[in-house]
Amino acid sequence: MSSIKMTTSALAIAAVSATAAAARDQVQVAGSSTVLPYASIVAEAFGENFDFPTPIVESGGSSAGLKRFCEGVGENTIDVANASRQIKGSELEVCTANGVTDIIEVQIGYDGIVFASDIAGESFEFTAIDWYKALSAEIVVDGAVVANPYTMWNEVNADFPAQPIQAYIPGTKHGTREVFEDKVILAGCEETGDFELFKTVNGDDKKAAEKACIALRTDGKSVDIDGDYTETLARIESNKDGIGVFGLAFYENNTDKLQVATMSGVVPSTESISTGDYPVSRPLFFYVKKAHIGVIPGLKEFAEFFVADEIAGPDGPLAEYGLVSDPALADTQAVVEDETTIGGGS
Amino acid sequence: MSEPTRTHGSLLIQDARTRNRNRAETRFKMYGIAAISIGLLMLTILLITIIGRGTGAFQQTFVTLPVELSAAKLDKKGNRDLADIKKVSTFGYTPLMSAALEAKVAQAGIETTLKPKAMAAILSKNAAATLRYYVLANPQMIGEVVEFTFLTNSRVDGYLKGRVTRDSIANDKNINAAQLDLVDGLIADGALKKQFNLAFITGADASDARPEAAGMGVSMIGSLFMMLVVLVLALPIGVAASIYLEEFAPKNWITDIIEVNISNLAAVPSIVFGILGLAVFINYMHLPNSAPLVGGLVLTLMTLPTIIISTRASLKSVPPSIRDAALGVGASKMQSVFHHVLPLAAPGILTGTIIGLAQALGETAPLLLIGMVGFIASNAPDSISSGLLDPNSAMPAQIYEWAKRADPAFYERAWGGIIILLVFLITMNAIAIMLRRRFERRW
Numbered sequence: 001m002s003s004i005k006m007t008t009s010a011l012a013i014a015a016v017s018a019t020a021a022a023a024r025d026q027v028q029v030a031g032s033s034t035v036l037p038y039a040s041i042v043a044e045a046f047g048e049n050f051d052f053p054t055p056i057v058e059s060g061g062s063s064a065g066l067k068r069f070c071e072g073v074g075e076n077t078i079d080v081a082n083a084s085r086q087i088k089g090s091e092l093e094v095c096t097a098n099g100v101t102d103i104i105e106v107q108i109g110y111d112g113i114v115f116a117s118d119i120a121g122e123s124f125e126f127t128a129i130d131w132y133k134a135l136s137a138e139i140v141v142d143g144a145v146v147a148n149p150y151t152m153w154n155e156v157n158a159d160f161p162a163q164p165i166q167a168y169i170p171g172t173k174h175g176t177r178e179v180f181e182d183k184v185i186l187a188g189c190e191e192t193g194d195f196e197l198f199k200t201v202n203g204d205d206k207k208a209a210e211k212a213c214i215a216l217r218t219d220g221k222s223v224d225i226d227g228d229y230t231e232t233l234a235r236i237e238s239n240k241d242g243i244g245v246f247g248l249a250f251y252e253n254n255t256d257k258l259q260v261a262t263m264s265g266v267v268p269s270t271e272s273i274s275t276g277d278y279p280v281s282r283p284l285f286f287y288v289k290k291a292h293i294g295v296i297p298g299l300k301e302f303a304e305f306f307v308a309d310e311i312a313g314p315d316g317p318l319a320e321y322g323l324v325s326d327p328a329l330a331d332t333q334a335v336v337e338d339e340t341t342i343g344g345g346s
Numbered sequence: 347m348s349e350p351t352r353t354h355g356s357l358l359i360q361d362a363r364t365r366n367r368n369r370a371e372t373r374f375k376m377y378g379i380a381a382i383s384i385g386l387l388m389l390t391i392l393l394i395t396i397i398g399r400g401t402g403a404f405q406q407t408f409v410t411l412p413v414e415l416s417a418a419k420l421d422k423k424g425n426r427d428l429a430d431i432k433k434v435s436t437f438g439y440t441p442l443m444s445a446a447l448e449a450k451v452a453q454a455g456i457e458t459t460l461k462p463k464a465m466a467a468i469l470s471k472n473a474a475a476t477l478r479y480y481v482l483a484n485p486q487m488i489g490e491v492v493e494f495t496f497l498t499n500s501r502v503d504g505y506l507k508g509r510v511t512r513d514s515i516a517n518d519k520n521i522n523a524a525q526l527d528l529v530d531g532l533i534a535d536g537a538l539k540k541q542f543n544l545a546f547i548t549g550a551d552a553s554d555a556r557p558e559a560a561g562m563g564v565s566m567i568g569s570l571f572m573m574l575v576v577l578v579l580a581l582p583i584g585v586a587a588s589i590y591l592e593e594f595a596p597k598n599w600i601t602d603i604i605e606v607n608i609s610n611l612a613a614v615p616s617i618v619f620g621i622l623g624l625a626v627f628i629n630y631m632h633l634p635n636s637a638p639l640v641g642g643l644v645l646t647l648m649t650l651p652t653i654i655i656s657t658r659a660s661l662k663s664v665p666p667s668i669r670d671a672a673l674g675v676g677a678s679k680m681q682s683v684f685h686h687v688l689p690l691a692a693p694g695i696l697t698g699t700i701i702g703l704a705q706a707l708g709e710t711a712p713l714l715l716i717g718m719v720g721f722i723a724s725n726a727p728d729s730i731s732s733g734l735l736d737p738n739s740a741m742p743a744q745i746y747e748w749a750k751r752a753d754p755a756f757y758e759r760a761w762g763g764i765i766i767l768l769v770f771l772i773t774m775n776a777i778a779i780m781l782r783r784r785f786e787r788r789w
Contacts, residue, residue, distance in 0.1 A: 024634065026725070026737065030717075037554035037752065040721035044553040047724060048475045049435040056636060056737045058720030076632050228750040253752040256514035310437050317471065317555050 024075045027055035027302050031065020031082030032175055033228055034111055034247055035284050038318050039082055042306045045317065050305070052298030057082075062175040066287070070095035073291045079299050081287045084111065084175030092342070102290035102341040106303060107332055108312055110324035112248035112273040113179055113280045116258040118240045122161040124261035128279070130157050132188025134165050135222045137215040140194040145201060148217045168235045168244040169216075171226035179282040180245055181214040187279070189213035233257065248273070249322025273324040274314075281324065290341055303336045396764050403762025406543035406558060407503040408495045409469065409532060413446040415481060417489040426485055436474040439481075440466060443473055443496070456531030460524050468525050470497035472552065472559035498538065500558045500755035502529050506540050509754065546762060551723040551744060557755035560748070562763050564723040568638050568738030569707060571727075575642025575734070576649050576706050581699055583646075584653030591654075592661045593683050612651035619648045620712030628716060636717040636737035644716060645706040652705065656698025660691040693785035700778040704771050710742040719743045741767050 029039055036059040047054025060068075062083040069081035070091060087105065095103065115126060133156045138145050153160035170176040189195045195209055202208035216222045225232045225244075232244040233254060243261070248268055251258055260268060263280055272278040286306070293300045305311060307329060312318050314325040326332060334340075360368070419442060423430050444462035451458060451465065458465070473496035481488065497503075501521040504510035506529075515521055532538035549561025595601045623644035627633045633640050664687045672682035713719060718739050727733035739747070741763065748760040 028635065028737070030720070036721065040553035041555045043721060044555075044724065045436065048478065051432075053736075054724040056717075056720065056722050058636070058717055058722070076628065076634060078635075229752065230750045250752040252519060254754065255517035255519075256510070256754075259517075310435070321555055 025297055026053040027080065027296055027299050028058075028078045029055055029080040029082060029286070030058040030060060030068055030078045031080075031286070032062040032084040032284070033059040034084040034176065035082035035108070035286065037249065037321060038108065038284070038323055039080075039286070039306075041317050041321060042302070042311055045311065046298075046302055046305050050298065050301060052301065055080075055298070055302055061173050063173060066091050067094075069287060069289070070098055070100050072098045073100055073289060075296075077289075079289055079292045079296050080303070083285045083287065084282065085178060086283075086285060087287060087342070100289060100291070104288040104290055104303070104335065104339055105342050106286050106288065106307060106336055107283050107326060108286060108307060108323065109284055109318065109326045109329075110273055110281045111284050111322075112268045112270075112278055112324060113176060113183075113282070114246050114248050114251050114268045115243055115261040115263070116236075116246050116251050117243045117261065118236055119257055119259045121240050121259070122163055123259060124153075124160065124243065125265065126261050127191075127264050128184050128188035129191050130160075130188070131184045132186075132192065132194075132213070133157075135167055135169075135216050136185060136189065136213060137217045138212060140192070140197050143197070145197065148219075148221075151221070164241050165221045166239060166242045167222045168225050168232045168242055169222060170232075170245055171224040173226060175282070176245065176247070179280065183280045183282075185214045185216070186210060247322070248324070252322050270319060270322070270324045274327065283326075284323070288336075290339055293339065300336075300339075304333070307332045307336055396761060396768070399758065400761030400763075400765040402507050402509075403546055403759045403765075404543060405507075405540050406546065407498045407506045407538065407540050409498050409538040410493060410495045411443070411446045411450055411537065412491050412493045413442055413477065414449075414491045415477075415488050416442060416445075420481055421485075421488050426488065428482065428485060431482065431485055431488075434478075436478050439474040439477045442477065443469055450535075450537060451528070451531070454531065454535040454537070456528060456535070458524060458528050458531070460528060464525065465528060467521070468499050468502050468529060470499055470558045471556045472497050497556075497558045498529075500556070500753060502526075502538075503540075503558055504755060505529060506533075507758075509758070546759070547766065550726060551721060551739065551747070553721060554751055554753060554756075557751070557753045557759065560756065560759055562741060562744060562766050564726050565739040565741050565744035566766070567727060567733060568641070568718070568723060569740045571638040571733045571738070572642040572645055572740060573703055573707060575639060576646050576703060577699070579643070579646045580649045580653050580702065584650050584699075585657055585695060587650075588654045588657035588661060589683060589688070592658050593687070594679070608651050608654050612655060615711070616648050616709050617711040617715070619644050620715035622647065623712060624715045634735055634737070636720075636722055636739075637735050638718075638738050638740070639734040640716050641713055641718055641740060642734075644712045645709060648709065648712065649702040649706045652702035653695075653699055656701070657691070657695045660694025660698070661687060663694065664690045690787060693781050697778045697782045700774050700781070704774040704778075707774070708742055708767065708771060710740075710746050713740055713743045714746075719747055721747075741770070 029043070036057060039057045043055040043057050046052070062085055065078075065081040066083060066087055068078050071077050087103070092103075095101070115124070117124065133139055134150060134153065136148060139148050140146075141149065150156050151165060152162050153165055154162045156165070169180060189198070190213075195213060198209035198212040199206060202212065223235070225235065229246050229250040232246060236242045236244050237257070246258070248270070251260055251268075262268075263278060266272050266278045268278045268280075273281045286303075288299065288303050309329065310316055312323070312325060312329060316325070319325045417424065419438060420434055421431055444466040447465045447469070448462040473494075476494065476496060480492070480494070499521065501510050501515070501518065502525075505521075505526055510521070512523060512526060515523070515526070529538060545559070546561045548563035549559065550564040552558075552560040591601060591604065623640060627640045627643055628635060668686050668690065669682050672686045673679070677685065710719075717737070720739075722737050723739035723744060725736060727736050727738065745760050745763040745767065748756040748763060
């Protein structure tokens with residue numbers, strides 16, 4: 001009896017998996033959790049306006065998305081990877097090794113990274129130097145490299161209130177972390193001139209000096225958040241002294257709980273980011289597998305729709321949600337239209 | 347004959363040791379009552395929090411507007427050809443709504459300085475889609491004036507629910523005070539009000555731009571199909587395995603090892619089954635990503651030990667006299683099991699199965715790994731095979747997804763989703779208890 005039932009269930013599975021081998025009819029997207037809201041807005045509008053089914057958008061982070069993207073070509077691999085940073089050379093190598101050779105890179109716009117704290121707390125006007133001095137593991141005091149001695153913001157900068165330093169920053173698996181390190185900590189390190197000293201200490205090794213700059217303190221003043229911005233927000237709600245790193249769109253949806261700090265005197269907004277006045281921003285991308293165009297129905301239409309003026313333009317729903325529209329959107333549209341792959345081929 | 351010496355005093359007067367023992371018993375009873383009260387208190391707090399935060403999701407703010415389906419906008423060629431009408435995207439429908447709102451404001455005599463486009467911002471982005479679906483389904487209505495009930499923006503909804511106040515919108519670029527004045531005017535007119543929102547129970551997930559339109563319906567179907575797979579696979583396999591192990595298998599070291607392993611399997615964290623599912627079902631067997639079939643298979647693995655353990659326990663509880671009597675009148679071993687033992691054990695098996703299913707229904711962790719979390723539950727399946735194979739989410743995965751989105755309106759929906767999930771779980775457990783009460787035989 002048991003063997004009969006086992007066989008029937010095994011047969012049932014086999015029958016179902018046979019039908020699974022038939023065509024997949026919706027676009028599958030995965031990757032950066034920063035791009036996820038934009039991609040889902042586009043997917044929803046795409047499903048509404050076209051006869052194709054609504055694409056599936058999963059998150060998991062830029063690196064995880066690109067890893068799945070590079071697993072190979074075929075229906076059980078994803079068609080589009082979202083990324084909050086450009087694809088790395090090493091990732092491209094993995095792609096090539098697995099037969100994913102023709103990749104179309106599409107830049108959808110810019111995302112601002114903002115510093116925000118509890119709405120009832122003190123306001124801050126940061127510069128990159130402040131953040132470097134507050135969070136770097138080692139800094140230079142009186143010409144000598146010492147472990148970061150600061151515990152209060154007013155020790156970092158006399159203009160700041162006497163508030164304990166407590167920062168919630170994105171964990172290392174987030175693309176946002178890299179931007180934070182590059183555009184804030186490293187920039188601050190260079191501006192103070194500490195970079196030169198780190199370079200001398202490390203025997204003129206630029207890489208080692210950069211590493212020394214962006215090594216963050218591990219004494220609990222700087223906490224890595226591996227989850228989403230909602231987790232950062234929850235931390236700030238429970239510790240009113242905390243200052244968190246958020247995406248501009250997240251802040252704009254939670255203005256009743258958060259106040260934003262200025263950076264080098266500029267208030268972050270879609271305008272100040274698109275003009276380049278606000279320094280901490282990064283481009284957002286998605287990558288399309290060219291081999292899947294024509295195989296997966298609606299893939300090219302989805303990519304075109306994503307960068308269409310009515311979607312990604314300055315008045316479109318993406319900009320309304322917090323994306324900083326790319327001034328060179330027309331070039332991007334041409335890239336998608338001509339299916340120009342990385343490396344220039346089409 | 348000497349008088350019996352009373353070494354322990356009178357039985358009527360307690361000595362120190364008895365009093366001590368009695369006090370210890372009273373203390374223990376107190377600890378017990380305290381433990382139960384703490385448990386009950388926690389449960390009450392949990393339920394009050396869930397209900398307090400979640401009930402809001404079942405109500406939504408709607409606005410009723412007569413809309414002129416202008417032929418000049420929707421059917422420029424004037425030939426009523428569906429292919430041409432389809433070319434007008436949802437963006438083409440937005441002006442119709444601005445115009446409708448402007449007309450409504452003029453008719454109701456509401457004072458506002460807002461431009462029509464800013465007025466339309468109080469409506470949900472979903473409204474254009476509602477309009478477009480209606481026109482595509484009823485192209486003959488182009489040129490007529492039709493009354494629609496649209497969802498409003500999540501900020502307006504939050505204003506009616508008290509989540510958004512005039513103070514909290516100071517920095518909010520999605521809504522401003524003038525728009526709230528307009529909302530107040532529409533409330534006074536009766537066009538804008540909070541209503542029961544069936545779409546939350548039946549609808550699909552929505553993107554971050556329109557939390558007001560998101561619903562649990564499609565992920566419920568996803569959960570349903572997963573439970574179907576679990577039931578169809580885990581029940582026969584589990585029951586067959588336990589009957590064999592309990593009634594037929596020789597007792598030796600191999601069956602001992604199997605037994606120990608089944609008990610161990612029941613304690614394996616569910617995320618492990620998720621990784622296994624990813625490696626075996628998706629990467630090796632090439633089953634589709636995010637499909638309820640794969641979710642069901644993974645949850646089957648998770649539920650099997652629960653079912654096997656409870657089935658074996660209920661088979662064991664059938665007294666040997668039943669088996670002996672059946673064998674005694676000449677039944678074969680198999681006849682004695684299937685005609686006598688199994689029917690008597692059935693209520694216990696069903697209870698175990700339902701509790702196993704309820705556990706599987708609330709499981710999120712393995713689903714994270716097989717791609718069932720994300721913006722997925724947007725296409726309602728139209729057949730059994732598409733229900734099994736097309737990407738879908740599940741109820742707990744949908745709740746997890748909502749809880750991490752930026753807009754606070756999603757947070758409310760996550761709590762609302764928990765209420766729906768709890769209703770399912772309580773119903774399933776109640777059925778299990780009822781079955782046990784009704785059919786269980788005590789020996």
